[in-house]
Amino acid sequence: KQEVTQIPAALSVPEGENLVLNCSFTDSAIYNLQWFRQDPGKGLTSLLLIQSSQREQTSGRLNASLDKSSGRSTLYIAASQPGDSATYLCAVSAGFGNEKLTFGTGTRLTIIP
């Protein structure tokens, strides 16, 4: 059974710093990995999706990397802003045409102004 772990569970950093969030998974036979953002009282918003054949994806100040063989992904946030405060979730999918997702428990990020 696939298990996804995110460490740390919570992180606080001053505004302007660069930071890295970590995600690890036990079964490397994944189709893709996604990073989501969850704001209190709201649903999940997809940030980045990395196919298993890719090494990284970038969107603005966000960069996600994937090392499938070691079962790890990182989400790098550059020049953090208070608006980045949220819970970040990573999730892996099982296979093509099978988009069932297995989620990590998330990292709650607080950016201190």
Add this chain to the structure above:
Amino acid sequence: DADVTQTPRNRITKTGKRIMLECSQTKGHDRMYWYRQDPGLGLQLIYYSFDVKDINKGEISDGYSVSRQAQAKFSLSLESAIPNQTALYFCATSGGRGGETQYFGPGTRLLVL
């Protein structure tokens, strides 16, 4: 208007009551999902449907049932609610062409007394 809507947004019910949570989407997606989120446990898949005639159990389907009334509508029922079903429930959709993200509704917060 939001692409994925859920009703109600909040619900308080008593043990033993039957309740239904509804999800509608305007994205034209065939695939729909129901997840629950508990503090510290991440999101767990309850049921998923790849088209109107295809419904499948997820990781934690016991105590739940679903109905796919149309491509755009997917309902989750708790036949006899119990307190440990208190959670945040999310509906999601995906296009099903492989490698796509899932789009989430805003969630329904359910409290079973």
